[in-house]
Amino acid sequence: MxxxxxxxxxxxxxxxxxxxxxxxxxxxxxxxxxxxxxxxxxxxxxxxxxxxxxxxxxxxxxxxxxxxxxxxxxxxxxxxxxxxxxxxxxxxxxxxxxxxxxxxEGTALDVDSLRPGPGLAADLGRVLAAIHELPRSIVDDAGLPGYTATEYRERRMSELDEAAATGSVPTRLLRRWESALEDVSLWRFQPVVVHGDLSPEQVFVARGRVVAVTGWSDARVADPADDLAWLLASAPPEAIDSITEAYQLRRTELTDTRLTDRALLVSELALARWLMHGVRHDLDDVVADALDMLADLDEATRDDA
Missing domain, CATH: 3.30.200.20 (Phosphorylase Kinase; domain 1)
Structure with a gap:
């Protein structure tokens, strides 16, 4: 209770x-x-x-x-x-x-308010990059998990298999995701420290910049795409370039040429995880919400098939 x-x-x-x-x-x-x-x-x-x-x-x-x-x-x-x-x-x-x-200090981030240019959108990119530049030892010392790129790809495959077993994921989406997971070139990345659970409620803003980040219980050493996925999926399209360019400039040794592609994939796979959350906990409203979003995504990506 x-x-x-x-x-x-x-x-x-x-x-x-x-x-x-x-x-x-x-x-x-x-x-x-x-x-x-x-x-x-x-x-x-x-x-x-x-x-x-x-x-x-x-x-x-x-x-x-x-x-x-x-x-x-x-x-x-x-x-x-x-x-x-x-x-x-x-x-x-x-x-x-x-x-x-x-x-x-600050108020929760309003993603819809992001605009292109050197303001808040660029600051978000720099904040994510700074997190990803932290030494992995701080995660190891806290007893939080760490993964190799291969292990993380296998986790994603396992999650997809579990969602597919429900019979509720549109066939075209399953094929789309399976193809991406089988593309080894997409998964050549250097694992970094990630926040792991970023959302507008975890990012506090004041005076046009990020002033605080909370909610670190899901931090781990994993795929940097995890922290970018929510922003690329929800930010206004015109602000995306400002986020990614500032991120790339702040990273010192970024050689991950497929990072944006993988982040967009991760944002799609989040719908399968949301479905499984509802299934595991018998939350009918969550399952219905996930099914609606999966149907919308299936329709939106129809021309990509």
Missing amino acids: PRSPLTLAALATAAVPGLDARSAHPVADPGDYDTAVVTDDDGARWTVRAPRSPQAGAALEAETELLASLQLFADSGVLSFAVPRLAGFALLPEGGRAVVHPAL
Whole structure:
């Protein structure tokens, strides 16, 4: 059962000495967490997150290890944006811990507002490149997963096989995706540190630039296309070049000539993963949503067949 904002405020009070909570409101969290922003008697705002399952708790523990390393890169200026600065922990009755950090500056990214040029779109490209330039040791030290290019391609193939077994994926899409997965040249990439779960809710913006990135529990060493896919799929077409050009200029040794092609493929395969999420958890509304999007994609790519 989800925890109420009042319960989360009590956890924040227990986690941070001197924090006197005055109000709390829930925040939608894309992960398996209860999240709220708590305001204290001085007007300061704090974010508290508590896992809903042992699996989410383990992911949160790994994320806290990673955040300690990321903080060093943010403090030194290697990263141009802030990450959550952990302020305290509160033990949960069922095991695990809730974490508390000062609320991040900015508002969630409005992807539709992106425009071409040297502004926010280009800054997004540089932010993604900076993440991908981080040393993989910070992921290894946090106990988060790492993959080779071959292993990651095999994961994608396994995901597609699982989705195909439902009989719900349009045949033409299956052929399209199978052909791309069999194209070995598409999968020649250097694995890098990736955020792994980027979305508008994870990227905070102020003054026309990215000021903070949160939600690092799915970080791993994997395909850089994972972090580009959501942007290339959802950003206005006229802003895409500004994102990709800034990204390429910020990367020091980028030889991945098929990165954009693979990112577009990854954005399509996300629909199959969404379908499987609904199937595994018996979420009829999610399954229906995924089927509608698969049908739309099948129609949109009909001329590509």
